[in-house]
Amino acid sequence: MNLAFKEIKKNKVRFLILGSIIFLVSLLTFIISGLANGLSQDNASLIKDLPEGQLYMNEDAEEAYTLSKINSSLQEELLTDYKDATALSIQMGILNDHKGKQQSVVFVTSTESKNFKDVKDGEIILDQSMKEKGIEIGDTLTNPQFSGEFTVKGFVDQTKFSHAAVAFINIENYKEIYRVNEMQLVFVPKDNSPQEISGLRSFSKQEFLKTIPSYNAEQMTLNMIVWFLVVTSGMLFAIFFYMMNVQKIGLFGILKAIGLKTSRLFTMMWTQMIFITTTSLALSIAISQGFNLITPEGMPFNLSIETTLSLSVVFLVIAFIGTTIASLQIRKVEPLQAIQQGEI
Amino acid sequence: MSLFTLNEVKKTFNNGQIKEEILKGVNLFLREGEVTALVGSSGSGKSTLLTIAAGLQSASDGEVLFEGKNLSQMDEESIRKIRATDFGFIFQFAHLVPFLTVEEQLLLMLDVSESKLKKHEQMSVVERILQLVGMEHRKNAYPSSLSGGEKQRVAIARAIIHKPKVLFADEPTASLDSKRSKDVMALIREITKNLKITTLFVTHDEEMLSYADHIIKMSDGLIVQHS
Ligand SMILES: Nc1ncnc2c1ncn2[C@@H]1O[C@H](COP(=O)(O)OP(=O)(O)OP(=O)(O)O)[C@@H](O)[C@H]1O
Ligand SMILES: [Mg+2]
Numbered sequence: 086m087n088l089a090f091k092e093i094k095k096n097k098v099r100f101l102i103l104g105s106i107i108f109l110v111s112l113l114t115f116i117i118s119g120l121a122n123g124l125s126q127d128n129a130s131l132i133k134d135l136p137e138g139q140l141y142m143n144e145d146a147e148e149a150y151t152l153s154k155i156n157s158s159l160q161e162e163l164l165t166d167y168k169d170a171t172a173l174s175i176q177m178g179i180l181n182d183h184k185g186k187q188q189s190v191v192f193v194t195s196t197e198s199k200n201f202k203d204v205k206d207g208e209i210i211l212d213q214s215m216k217e218k219g220i221e222i223g224d225t226l227t228n229p230q231f232s233g234e235f236t237v238k239g240f241v242d243q244t245k246f247s248h249a250a251v252a253f254i255n256i257e258n259y260k261e262i263y264r265v266n267e268m269q270l271v272f273v274p275k276d277n278s279p280q281e282i283s284g285l286r287s288f289s290k291q292e293f294l295k296t297i298p299s300y301n302a303e304q305m306t307l308n309m310i311v312w313f314l315v316v317t318s319g320m321l322f323a324i325f326f327y328m329m330n331v332q333k334i335g336l337f338g339i340l341k342a343i344g345l346k347t348s349r350l351f352t353m354m355w356t357q358m359i360f361i362t363t364t365s366l367a368l369s370i371a372i373s374q375g376f377n378l379i380t381p382e383g384m385p386f387n388l389s390i391e392t393t394l395s396l397s398v399v400f401l402v403i404a405f406i407g408t409t410i411a412s413l414q415i416r417k418v419e420p421l422q423a424i425q426q427g428e429i
Numbered sequence: 430m431s432l433f434t435l436n437e438v439k440k441t442f443n444n445g446q447i448k449e450e451i452l453k454g455v456n457l458f459l460r461e462g463e464v465t466a467l468v469g470s471s472g473s474g475k476s477t478l479l480t481i482a483a484g485l486q487s488a489s490d491g492e493v494l495f496e497g498k499n500l501s502q503m504d505e506e507s508i509r510k511i512r513a514t515d516f517g518f519i520f521q522f523a524h525l526v527p528f529l530t531v532e533e534q535l536l537l538m539l540d541v542s543e544s545k546l547k548k549h550e551q552m553s554v555v556e557r558i559l560q561l562v563g564m565e566h567r568k569n570a571y572p573s574s575l576s577g578g579e580k581q582r583v584a585i586a587r588a589i590i591h592k593p594k595v596l597f598a599d600e601p602t603a604s605l606d607s608k609r610s611k612d613v614m615a616l617i618r619e620i621t622k623n624l625k626i627t628t629l630f631v632t633h634d635e636e637m638l639s640y641a642d643h644i645i646k647m648s649d650g651l652i653v654q655h656s
Contacts, residue, residue, distance in 0.1 A: 086533065086536060086537050086540050088528075088529075088537075091528055091529060091533065092528040094528075095527070095528035095529075095571065096528060336526065336527070339524045339526070340526065341509075342485060342512070342518065342524075343512070343513065343518070343538060343541055343587070344509055344510070344512045344513025344514070344541045344542065345513075345541055346509065419485075419486070420485050421480055421485050421486050423524075424480075424485070424520050424524065
């Protein structure tokens with residue numbers, strides 16, 4: 086006889102309330118985590134979406150990539166020595182459309198590479214968010230420091246930096262706008278990136294992101310919110326499961342008195358816990374993934390199924406711990422105690 | 430050999446610093462198939478004696494012999510097995526499982542006693558026992574919708590459905606009115622006689638003594654009278 090489900094069937098309301106609490110709290114956690122990740126993408130997808138590898142900047146730049154200038158001959162050396170290495174520069178700037186409307190963008194240029202867009206002289210490739218600003222393929226755009234005109238060649242998916250749309254331009258055009266000859270950074274994919282290059286300082290992708298001041302502050306706040314939510318909601322679950330089972334001590338005493346094995350009582354509690362938690366989590370995973378699909382273009386929301394699943398595992402583990410603590414209490418219950426307590 | 434014997438059973442409780450000896454060396458044996466009543470003033474140790482005999486708590490000293498095996502020397506799992514298969518209990522309150530129907534309470538007991546019966550045989554045993562206690566018309570009811578007397582009748586059914594060798598009852602009629610008490614007690618006697626279950630029950634009620642074959646009187650932790 087399956088006691089776990091018999092009880093759920095009889096006390097539907099109680100279990101429904103517990104289930105909805107788990108559902109709401111986990112949904113809230115998923116949504117906030119989606120927003121955190123969405124903002125992080127919005128802030129740095131240009132870097133985050135690169136393959137694993139190292140970024141190098143000048144030691145003198147003191148961790149500010151805008152101040153970094155890599156010596157041209159050193160750059161040549163690196164690009165020939167390391168397979169798939171790329172030199173690149175990133176700089177805030179503006180574009181004017183034919184109506185004279187100004188758009189802030191981040192100009193990115195690079196040597197030939199499969200990780201960045203190769204753009205011909207006078208052409209430009211923009212992040213797709215610029216479409217919403219009314220820019221279309223074939224439009225011409227200008228920049229006050231640039232003598233020529235940019236023709237929009239195409240759009241790329243979610244490529245942003247510092248919350249601005251990325252605009253890939255040709256290296257020569259970049260040099261003209263910013264009046265520089267050197268590139269700021271060299272990127273070398275993981276499999277062959279060297280540890281030390283004299284005069285240069287090496288950053289992993291994550292370390293590089295931390296050098297962007299706004300990114301760091303924003304992510305720290307959001308991650309704190311997410312973990313705070315996970316911890317509080319986890320504790321909430323644990324306490325709920327604990328209270329629910331401790332309330333039943335009298336019942337467990339009776340069941341023990343008539344000869345039920347303690348292990349069967351444990352199985353009963355765990356079955357209920359796993360059933361309630363997984364159904365509630367499944368529902369909130371479904372809804373948060375649905376939300377992921379219907380979020381409006383401009384809203385930074387990005388919730389991967391991996392993140393959702395790993396948060397769910399954390400929730401399950403915490404609920405399990407709560408139930409187990411309660412069940413340790415129940416192991417100690419003397420059948421006699423319950424009988425002497427009177428009517429249950 | 431007697432089915433059930435207590436030899437010099439003592440029980441001491443620690444009430445704070447003071448040790449109180451509640452049972453002071455009880456000797457008792459139950460005659461197979463007969464109904465024995467245990468009486469005595471409040472606090473004389475009747476419930477303590479009954480729960481020790483039923484393996485629900487352990488004695489501080491002495492022997493509790495069931496079929497020649499000493500319960501006070503068994504591990505918890507062996508005692509649990511005996512409780513599940515050879516003993517039945519009825520308490521002052523029915524203590525039914527709130528989320529099981531009357532029928533399910535009985536099926537659970539068969540399940541716990543590791544009954545070898547097949548599903549349909551179990552169902553017919555349940556049917557028969559429910560007829561015996563006059564509850565077959567409420568077999569799908571939950572305990573919360575039963576009256577006190579009805580609950581107690583279900584508790585009786587649960588205590589005997591697995592055909593225990595010994596039935597322990599601690600004031601089984603204390604929560605019922607006088608008319609119902611007699612019905613329930615008569616029922617217990619009838620069933621245990623039919624199934625040849627050895628029975629020990631505690632009571633405060635003089636009227637209930639007419640349902641017993643033997644009466645044991647306790648006073649201050651000792652048995653003072655046997656009849
Ligand atoms: N767990 C315990 N801890 C301490 N003292 C206890 C415990 N259980 C029982 N006692 C004491 O043992 C004495 C006998 O209790 P018991 O319940 O056996 O009496 P009883 O004869 O059944 O009384 P009643 O007729 O009122 O039910 C009482 O004084 C009680 O306070
Ligand atoms: Mg008593």
